[in-house]
Amino acid sequence: DSGVTQTPKHLITATGQRVTLRCSPRSGDLSVYWYQQSLDQGLQFLIHYYNGEERAKGNILERFSAQQFPDLHSELNLSSLELGDSALYFCASQGGYQETQYFGPGTRLLVL
Amino acid sequence: AQTVTQSQPEMSVQEAETVTLSCTYDTSENNYYLFWYKQPPSRQMILVIRQEAYKQQNATENRFSVNFQKAAKSFSLKISDSQLGDTAMYFCAFHDYTSGTYKYIFGTGTRLKVLA
Numbered sequence: 001d002s003g004v005t006q007t008p009k010h011l012i013t014a015t016g017q018r019v020t021l022r023c024s025p026r027s028g029d030l031s032v033y034w035y036q037q038s039l040d041q042g043l044q045f046l047i048h049y050y051n052g053e054e055r056a057k058g059n060i061l062e063r064f065s066a067q068q069f070p071d072l073h074s075e076l077n078l079s080s081l082e083l084g085d086s087a088l089y090f091c092a093s094q095g096g097y098q099e100t101q102y103f104g105p106g107t108r109l110l111v112l
Numbered sequence: 113a114q115t116v117t118q119s120q121p122e123m124s125v126q127e128a129e130t131v132t133l134s135c136t137y138d139t140s141e142n143n144y145y146l147f148w149y150k151q152p153p154s155r156q157m158i159l160v161i162r163q164e165a166y167k168q169q170n171a172t173e174n175r176f177s178v179n180f181q182k183a184a185k186s187f188s189l190k191i192s193d194s195q196l197g198d199t200a201m202y203f204c205a206f207h208d209y210t211s212g213t214y215k216y217i218f219g220t221g222t223r224l225k226v227l228a
Contacts, residue, residue: 037155042219043157043218055214100162102159103157105156106155
């Protein structure tokens with residue numbers, strides 16, 4: 001158990017819909033990263049937050065947005081969903097900038 | 113731009129044998145971290161081993177060890193006494209903590225199958 005929690009574990013929805021994925025980092029970790037992993041693909045970095053502030057953006061679509069709240073949990077919002085958005089979405093947390101990144105169990109999103 | 117390359121998409125090894133997974137990276141930074149993560153069929157991402165670039169000594173964790181060649185920008189993972197539970201996708205990752213974005217860059221992965 002990495003100490004990072006993600007909810008929900010599974011999500012099935014229809015095209016055009018909007019969903020919110022939630023991540024709670026390990027106790028004390030200030031950084032949250034979001035990644036997308038399509039079937040049999042590598043990890044695509046989406047976005048990084050540090051103590052509530054956005055620090056870096058990767059290949060994140062305009063239909064996707066994220067935020068980190070004062071209690072340090074983070075939410076990834078996916079809107080106008082398309083079939084191609086079906087993937088495993090991971091969040092990972094990190095303490096100090098020299099520390100290791102630990103992954104949550106992921107949220108499996110299926111868009112029908 | 114920083115990149116991570118894993119040139120072996122798939123590998124297999126007999127149980128109890130040793131296997132080495134390759135990883136090369138490109139960076140102009142001097143201080144960084146390198147990682148190997150394992151992703152078994154459950155798709156959970158599990159940290160295997162970590163190497164600090166400023167350390168010359170190669171990291172070791174039980175049956176897992178790395179061969180870190182900083183000048184060659186090479187970071188290979190050796191798995192000794194392979195076990196069936198080692199069957200997984202292995203990702204090499206580079207962590208830049210000097211640019212201010214604390215970016216992690218992952219390779220495309222090597223799928224390892226341990227044969228009984």
